[in-house]
Amino acid sequence: MKINAIIDSLIYDQESGSLLYKESRYLLIRPETIIGFQKAIEESLKEKADEKFYTGGFTGGFLSTKKYKELHSYSDREIIDFMMKMGAEIGWGRFKLEKYDRDKKILKVSVKDSPFATAYGKADKGVCHLTRGVMAGMGSALFEQNCTGKEIACAAKGDERCVFVIKGK
Numbered sequence: 001m002k003i004n005a006i007i008d009s010l011i012y013d014q015e016s017g018s019l020l021y022k023e024s025r026y027l028l029i030r031p032e033t034i035i036g037f038q039k040a041i042e043e044s045l046k047e048k049a050d051e052k053f054y055t056g057g058f059t060g061g062f063l064s065t066k067k068y069k070e071l072h073s074y075s076d077r078e079i080i081d082f083m084m085k086m087g088a089e090i091g092w093g094r095f096k097l098e099k100y101d102r103d104k105k106i107l108k109v110s111v112k113d114s115p116f117a118t119a120y121g122k123a124d125k126g127v128c129h130l131t132r133g134v135m136a137g138m139g140s141a142l143f144e145q146n147c148t149g150k151e152i153a154c155a156a157k158g159d160e161r162c163v164f165v166i167k168g169k
């Protein structure tokens with residue numbers, strides 16, 4: 001049995017210095033690098049910075065959900081489970097689906113040990129904008145409409161885990 005299906009399937013191309021999973025390129029990056037960037041952007045853009053990170057995450061989450069759903073011919077539930085598992089396997093924390101209501105277009109996901117919250121340190125609001133964006137991108141691909149994403153609990157605020165609520169419009 002594979003311990004980490006993603007890492008075990010990564011293809012390393014020494015020539016180009018690239019890591020590929022199912023022909024999509026991935027890169028390993030320290031959370032401090034991302035948070036360093038996030039804090040620098042926050043200094044100049046204030047709250048608007050949050051949405052920039054959210055947008056980046058959204059793009060990745062939307063593309064991945066669409067790609068892997070089609071590639072494996074997954075049902076909605078199967079692609080959600082795949083994304084929850086993949087989140088942990090690429091080191092973004094332990095993802096758990098808390099709620100999925102296709103009719104009401106609501107998705108609720110919790111993440112334990114978010115690397116972004118840890119790297120950020122103490123904050124008075126949610127700081128995991130990348131993950132929030134990825135989850136909203138996943139919701140948008142599933143519900144086939146643009147979703148909003150909120151982080152209603154965050155480890156950086158002292159909550160036990162980060163919780164994301166994604167809603168279709």
Ligand SMILES: [Zn+2]
Nearest residue numbers: 128154155162
């Ligand atoms: Zn968080």
